Amino acid sequence: MQAVPKAIVEKSRGTQLSVVGTRTVHLCSICDAGILETYHRNRPNPLMPDELPTIQPREQ
Ligand SMILES: [Zn+2]
Numbered sequence: 001m002q003a004v005p006k007a008i009v010e011k012s013r014g015t016q017l018s019v020v021g022t023r024t025v026h027l028c029s030i031c032d033a034g035i036l037e038t039y040h041r042n043r044p045n046p047l048m049p050d051e052l053p054t055i056q057p058r059e060q
Pocket of ligand 1: 029030031032
């Protein structure tokens, strides 16, 4: 298992996503190998959440 920081993302001002913090998640070196590879490639940035808050398109 590897402990990696995962970003906590919230919408700010309705249109922008911002990282408001991180929490530690534990990933399996085998089952989550792809995720860990992504994390190590983007270090020292935290891992992005699987699901980002949806940004609603503005109505024209
Ligand atoms: Zn595993």
